[in-house]
Amino acid sequence: MNPYIDEDLQAIGEHARRFANDRVAPGFLERDDTRVLDRTLMREMGELGFIAPELPEAYGGQGMGCLAAGVIHEEIARADLSISYLNLLASLNGQILSQHGKPEVVKPWLERLTRGDALFAIALTEPRGGSDAGNLRLRVERVGDEYVINGEKTSISAADQADATVVFGRTGSVESAAHGVTALLVPMDLPGVATNRFDCHGQRAIGRGSIFFENVRVPVDHRLGDENKGFVQVMQGFDFSRALIGLQVLAVAKVALEETWEYVAEREAFGKPLSAFQGVSHPLADYETQVAAARLLCLQTLWSKDHNLPHTAEAAMCKWWAPKLSYDVIHQCLLMFGHGGYDRGVMEQRLRDVLGFQIGDGTAQIMKTIIARTKAGRAAVPA
Numbered sequence: 001m002n003p004y005i006d007e008d009l010q011a012i013g014e015h016a017r018r019f020a021n022d023r024v025a026p027g028f029l030e031r032d033d034t035r036v037l038d039r040t041l042m043r044e045m046g047e048l049g050f051i052a053p054e055l056p057e058a059y060g061g062q063g064m065g066c067l068a069a070g071v072i073h074e075e076i077a078r079a080d081l082s083i084s085y086l087n088l089l090a091s092l093n094g095q096i097l098s099q100h101g102k103p104e105v106v107k108p109w110l111e112r113l114t115r116g117d118a119l120f121a122i123a124l125t126e127p128r129g130g131s132d133a134g135n136l137r138l139r140v141e142r143v144g145d146e147y148v149i150n151g152e153k154t155s156i157s158a159a160d161q162a163d164a165t166v167v168f169g170r171t172g173s174v175e176s177a178a179h180g181v182t183a184l185l186v187p188m189d190l191p192g193v194a195t196n197r198f199d200c201h202g203q204r205a206i207g208r209g210s211i212f213f214e215n216v217r218v219p220v221d222h223r224l225g226d227e228n229k230g231f232v233q234v235m236q237g238f239d240f241s242r243a244l245i246g247l248q249v250l251a252v253a254k255v256a257l258e259e260t261w262e263y264v265a266e267r268e269a270f271g272k273p274l275s276a277f278q279g280v281s282h283p284l285a286d287y288e289t290q291v292a293a294a295r296l297l298c299l300q301t302l303w304s305k306d307h308n309l310p311h312t313a314e315a316a317m318c319k320w321w322a323p324k325l326s327y328d329v330i331h332q333c334l335l336m337f338g339h340g341g342y343d344r345g346v347m348e349q350r351l352r353d354v355l356g357f358q359i360g361d362g363t364a365q366i367m368k369t370i371i372a373r374t375k376a377g378r379a380a381v382p383a
């Protein structure tokens with residue numbers, strides 16, 4: 001327990017951990033090979049209320065706080081980071097749909113989402129670049145009561161497994177930059193949508209790929225937020241997902257540390273347990289300290305969101321620090337296992353899995369620019 005996790009949240013976390021240990025952890029290694037997201041597991045998670053519990057009850061959620069989503073998310077991630085993408089994508093897209101969509105259009109989708117019956121992707125990045133996200137070019141033209149989409153999004157998590165995608169496209173002029181972007185809810189079975197799948201270094205069960213749009217027609221009522229305001233209004237949701245990503249990767253670092261402490265206390269060299277050597281125990285103690293601090297920052301950020309307090313800079317801190325820290329922690333843990341750590345197995349898979357988040361959802365450089373802007377102002381930090 002800590003100031004953010006009360007008894008109720010602790011009980012929710014324990015419930016999620018039992019499920020994750022029994023149902024998610026056993027397939028962790030196998031899913032890296034098969035690269036298939038288990039839909040049965042997704043539905044079980046939905047039945048147990050583990051998917052987007054922060055959404056209003058009217059949309060199939062439980063009206064819980066964002067901290068509850070964070071507590072569940074870290075327990076699933078402990079067992080398999082790829083599977084915890086279900087929580088991440090549901091919370092991020094769920095918030096966007098519930099806050100910016102037409103209720104009659106988004107309600108059935110949100111009910112499917114929370115039931116574990118529909119997987120959502122989010123598509124911002126394009127072949128020409130992802131960091132300068134406001135400069136995107138996917139063509140979206142209004143024709144009567146429809147939007148017509150043409151172009152490509154790339155590096156999209158779950159691109160070929162998603163049932164629907166939140167797509168950001170250009171409705172305004174190129175010069176209007178972030179002020180000419182519109183967000184749309186796009187069912188993936190519409191005519192003209194095609195996808196592919198990349199061969200990823202990690203996070204292989206969720207995967208990434210491109211989405212190709214050829215004259216894809218979406219009804220105007222599928223717009224999320226106002227026309228040309230998609231970027232400015234809808235991007236706010238990323239503050240939520242950045243704190244969740246922090247907890248997600250730190251959970252993987254924490255389980256790696258737990259296993260490593262156990263190993264170094266048992267294995268001997270020079271007639272002593274490895275942990276007797278400060279060269280072994282002090283790096284682990286350093287990382288325990290940093291992981292504990294980074295986790296508190298993530299929880300604080302979600303607490304601020306639950307209390308409607310500003311948290312954009314804090315969310316960016318979670319997003320650059322936690323993935324870098326988690327990677328360094330797991331790297332250190334892997335080395336503590338000696339030659340065994342280099343075999344294919346849980347530790348090297350964790351290392352590959354967390355690395356993706358040093359890029360996905362924005363790199364450290366972009367996060368630091370967001371922090372700098374919050375502190376010094378946009379005029380002082382233009383790019």
Ligand SMILES: Cc1cc2nc3c(=O)[nH]c(=O)nc-3n(C[C@H](O)[C@H](O)[C@H](O)COP(=O)(O)OP(=O)(O)OC[C@H]3O[C@@H](n4cnc5c(N)ncnc54)[C@H](O)[C@@H]3O)c2cc1C
Nearest residue numbers: 122123124125129130131155156157356359360361363365
């Ligand atoms: C695992 C993973 C999952 C992803 N999932 C999704 C998804 O679901 N949806 C989606 O839309 N995208 C997704 N992406 C794409 C991701 O958001 C982009 O890769 C990311 O934003 C960076 O864009 P880029 O790859 O085009 O790099 P670029 O924008 O080409 O940048 C290349 C390098 O230059 C640096 N750089 C760029 N501009 C600056 C600057 N102003 N100052 C300093 N350095 C700078 C960057 O930090 C980076 O190191 C995912 C990527 C990965 C790896």
